[in-house]
Structure formats: structure tokens, C-alpha cells
Amino acid sequence: MxxxxxIAKKAGVSVSTVSRAxxxxxxxxxxxxxxxxxIAQELNYFPSAVARSxxxxxxYTIGLFFGDQVNSGFDHPFFLEVLSAVRKxxxxxxxxxxxxTNLHKKKATYTTLCRERGVDGLFLILTGDGKRKNEQLIELQESGIPCVAIDLPLDGERCSYVESNNFLGAKKAVSYLIKLGHRKIALIGGDEVGKVSFDRLNGYRAALIEAGLEYDPQLVRYGCYSADQAKEATEALVSENRDVTAILAVSDVMAIGAIQRLTELGWSVPDDISVVGFDDIREASTNKPSLTTVRQCKYEMGSEAIRLLMKTIEDVSYRPSPVVIPCELIVRDSTAPPRFQK
Amino acid sequence: MxxxxxIAKKAGVSVSTVSRAxxxxxxxxxxxxxxxxxIAQELNYFPSAVARSxxxxxxYTIGLFFGDQVNSGFDHPFFLEVLSAVRKxxxxxxxxxxxxTNLHKKKATYTTLCRERGVDGLFLILTGDGKRKNEQLIELQESGIPCVAIDLPLDGERCSYVESNNFLGAKKAVSYLIKLGHRKIALIGGDEVGKVSFDRLNGYRAALIEAGLEYDPQLVRYGCYSADQAKEATEALVSENRDVTAILAVSDVMAIGAIQRLTELGWSVPDDISVVGFDDIREASTNKPSLTTVRQCKYEMGSEAIRLLMKTIEDVSYRPSPVVIPCELIVRDSTAPPRFQK
DNA sequence: GAATAATTCAAAAACGTTTTCGGAAATCTC
DNA sequence: GAGATTTCCGAAAACGTTTTTGAATTATTC
Structure with missing residues (x-):
């Protein structure tokens, strides 16, 4: 190469002059x-990024970390769109x-891997749990390495994160169901620990309270963002509460699972019961019935996150703060007024 | 850092000794x-990959290039699974x-970008077309940089590619339709230039000929791998050939589009007409009716490709040759014997 | 105990850049 | 035309490693 x-030799000048030129x-x-x-063009010269860095x-490299657990990283429902935005x-x-890729290298941590590779900043797509993970995250937050995460509350001088407005998103969905006339509305939540699930649960409660409805813990189940677990939760829910007329499942995958099980049990969606999802993944529109859902603006989340990161990288005095992206309620065919109203 | x-100073030895140790x-x-x-552990030392390289x-870095055109790169129907395999x-x-990411940097080519970044090899996920692209690919093939592509016939001393057995896959699908009793079988092809489409077309023809059926060019249309174009092609096809009883669409996206349009036109799938897809993407199983399709083994394609690439990187005398991955026919609900047989 | 062999280490060059510093040559000022 | 500026460029250090070469020390052999 x-x-x-x-070039210096051919041009009869010193290397420093070439560099400055x-x-x-x-x-x-x-x-x-x-x-x-x-001469540089003739020689088809391109500077070595490694020598330069x-x-x-x-x-001018940003590190990417994807989680390995279910429903994070690659399995994250909108991984692809986020990545696409980031790339662009x-x-x-x-x-x-x-x-x-070397996730499990013996003593490596986010921080050491970043330093080893010399990346300018770190982009995380994963869900936070597990003891070691948290230790690593704390180390990262204190390391001074610029970083940003999706849906994972990072808190450090040069760390931040981007998330949907999960609270308002869930609230909007439930308010809509109430407006349709539903009174007995159940929630299939995600997990019981994550901020994302927590915010959506609170949005659900807030909508109920705002409408003067009672919050009934009996109507809240958890599906761990899995279709199968959502099916089980749904079945248990409706068998114990036959008067439920609507369900908010906080992921489309779970909502689709719920609809499947309801159908198997002889319930008709949306005639007997309404179901709302969360995410607006591709399947939401192709599903039969198509899914009313709370859309997360995935591309925006990705592009906002990467912008935040780049700004943090390029301005050492910049202190990033979290960005919350609004959600949008997409009404399709899985919701209708409750039967007794028709 | x-x-x-x-470490050398603390240990009272020279840097070379530390390195060798x-x-x-x-x-x-x-x-x-x-x-x-x-001492290295105490100092939390990790070697600088950039200095080392x-x-x-x-x-120990592999470059990844994704195409920008429709149906390549990110939009490639199985991009995610391939990437997942590669990462693993x-x-x-x-x-x-x-x-x-710097796809359009003024004079940069695959080759210069690789040299600039010092990657050990290059992994391509794109479809080949466009003049400049081809010049770039030729330069790459001759550059000596180890590289591998998915579905793109690369040919160079240290280049190769991985593809499905598109010929046999299509043939298998058509033979199956023939076995069901179909005689008038149409093809919704991809484009008219790519090797992938070409192989599938030939598989289609081979199955017909093997069964003693005539190949009728009138029954071959092109949908450019797009749902919308497949809809148009399907409508034109069936309006001009009302006796068609089965269609092979060479991508699931097109097959689903075809089914939609057929349904709108009053045809019932599979009662009036059978439809077979290609790829086996997620929607294939959730679609109504679920789709009989030719499955491409995406994870295997990705893992074979990356293995090929690593072998090429690590053994300078190794001359890779293309790898062809078998397809599998997945029978679901979009196919049935033709009406007159029932 | 001298010659030889094995072990252990340091010095230095190299990789391909950027950047600081200072000096030579050219230009300006009066 | 002497001094003061400006313009332009080269020398050299630095980044953090690896790797070659050879030298000092220790161990082995007879």
C-alpha cells in the first residue's frame, strides 16, 4: 500500500509537508x-485510519453492543430499524x-473493549439485568467513554439514553379503549423490573384513574415479551375474569399471541374482546385481524440516539440528557366498542 | 490508558520483555x-488493538458492506439472520x-475503504448491478483482499460467495405442484438479470420439462421482488390466463402480494389457485393462509460464508470456491390439488 | 575450569500517521 | 539595503505495539 x-519521495518533500498538504x-x-x-491520486493513496487514530x-468509529438475552439486541423488536437509522x-x-462480538472474553468489559479498540463512543442495544452486567454498566458510566443506549436508563456524565414515551403511549391506548366504552381493561405487562414495563404499567393505571375507574391488580399479568407466555397469561386472565372486554399487551408479539389464544378459546377479536399491542412491528399490519397498537418511532429513536452520541463525542463539555420520543396510537381492526354497547 | x-517501568524490565511475556x-x-x-492485571491493562494492528x-476485524438498493442489504429478506450468524x-x-457506512465518499471504493481501515477481509450483502458497482467489484476481486458475498457471484483468487441452491429449490417447488396435479403453473420471477432469478427460472423450467409439460413464456412474469409489482404481475397473469391453477413466486414478499391481489379478485387460495413462495421469512407462517414456500437456510448461509472468509484470511494459499446451501420445501396451507381433481 | 550451550533479556527498528518547533528563504518596510 | 515579517518547509518526537538481533548471564559438558 x-x-x-x-508520496514524499516522489514529490521531493518531507512527510510532514505531505501530511499538512x-x-x-x-x-x-x-x-x-x-x-x-x-501524486496521491496517481498512487491511489488513502491514509491509514489505524495509524492516524x-x-x-x-x-471515527462507534462501538455497537447487542444484548444476548431474549428480547434485547438482535431480538429487540425494532433492532433493524434502529440499526438502519444509526448507519445512515x-x-x-x-x-x-x-x-x-467478543462478548464473553474472559475479563473484558464494555470499557476495556472500547479502550482496546479505540472507539470514540459506544451504542448499546440491550436490556439491563444480571449482576455482572450492572457492574459493567456502572464501570462504563464512570469511565468517561461517551455512550448512549436504547431503552436502558444510563446515567453518567457522558452517558445517556433514548426511549419512547412509554407512559403516555400506554395511557393513550387505554384512554382510547375507555373512550370506546370499555370498563374492564386488562394489562399483559412485560417484566416486573424494567423501566420500560414499569412506565407502561403506570400509563395504564393513569388512564384508568383519570377516567375514574378502579385499578384492579387482578387484571395485570406478565408475559415477559414472549408470545407463548402471553398466551398462558391471557388464558389465565380471561378464565378468571370472564367480564374483561379489552386487553392492552405491551408488545405486538404478545398481543398477537394473545389473539391467537383467545381465538382458540372461542373468543372473537374484536367482537368479544379488544386487543391493543405496542411497538407496531411489521406483523401488526399483516396480522388477521390487523392490530391496533402503540407505535414506537424506531427510526427516530435510532437517529436521535446516534446524534446524541456524536454530540457527546465531539464536545467534551456536553452533558447529554435522555431523549423521550412520543408514541402514536395506530387504530386498526383488533379493537371495537364492547359487545353490550353495540 | x-x-x-x-508495565515495563513498574516491573523493571523492558517493553519488549513485557510484550513477549x-x-x-x-x-x-x-x-x-x-x-x-x-502488574498488567493491577493496571487493568488491555493492549491497544490499533497499535498492534x-x-x-x-x-481481527471483518468489514461489512450492505447494499442500498431495494432488496439488498438491510432490505434483504434475511439480512438479520445472516448477520446474526456472522456475529456468532x-x-x-x-x-x-x-x-x-461511508458508502458514497467521493473516490472511495470497496478496496480503498478496506485498506484504509485495515480490515482483514470483507463480507458483502448486496445485489450486483449498476455500472460503477461492477467496476468496484472487479477492482475488489483483483485486489487480493479476502472477501465473500451472499447471493452475488464473486470470482477472484481470494473471493467467493454463498448462495442457496436456487435451481433445485424452485424445481422442488414446481415438482411438488405437479405432483398435486397442477399442469398450468405460472412463475412470478424476480428480475431478468440476476443469477438468483435466473437459477430459479431454470429450476422452474427443468421441473416442467422433467414432467413432460410444455414451457410457456406467457406464464412467466416479473415482480422485481416487490409486493406491489407482484400484485400487478399476478393480476395481468390471471386475467390473460384464466386456467392457471398454481403460481410459484420466487420470494415470500411477492407470494404474499400475489395472494392478496388474488383474494381481492375473488380467487380463493388454495381452493381456486395454489401459491408457493420462496425464502421462508417470518410472515410466511403467520400469513393467512400460511405459505407453502422454499426455505432458504439463512443462518447456515451466513455461517458458511463467514467461515469461508476466515479460512481465506488465515490461509494465504487457500483458494475458496462457492458454497451452495440446499433449500427445503415447507408445505403449508397455500397449496392444494387443483379444483378439478377434488 | 575452560569451552560450549542454553536461557533470559534489552536495544532498536518498524508500522504510518500527526503535530510541534524552529529555521531558511522570500517578501515587505522605511 | 538592513531589519522585520511572512511564507513555506523539514526534523523529530510521539502514538503503543511487535519482532529481530545480539549480548549478558547462567548452566552444561568434558
Missing amino acids: SSIKE LNNYTDVNQNTRKKIIQ LVTKRS VAGDAGYDLLIF | SSIKE LNNYTDVNQNTRKKIIQ LVTKRS VAGDAGYDLLIF
């Missing part, structure tokens, strides 16, 4: 610069993306 | 080694993945 040295320094004669640029401490926005700004 | 120098060279005393390792010319297999072997 052609190096700066060869190519990097648009002002203290190089126009003719010299032209000559150097010309060794001295500049900037790699980061690319326009001149950053490449490094996917860390 | 702690460097090898600090940490890299398991034999010519370092056991006690010295132990001391060095201990500057001298070793190995980065490459990770186990110690490679990280670099996503190239």
Missing part, C-alpha cells in the same frame, strides 16, 4: 499542495460502526 | 512473566465486525 512516505493546513504553498494531491486518539446518520457524519 | 511502557513467548523467565501478568497488519461465528473466532 502506498504510504505518505512514497493533504490535511488542508494553510502553511503549504499552493503549487506544492497541488503536486502532492496529484494511533496518534490522534480519534477513530453516523455514516453521513463520517463514522463507521464496529460491532463487538 | 495504561500502556506496555508503564504477555504474548506467551518462550524466552521469558517464569517468574518475570508472572510478575508482568500480575499497525505493526502486525492484522486487525466470527465472534467465537475472535473477530469483530466493522460496518462500512
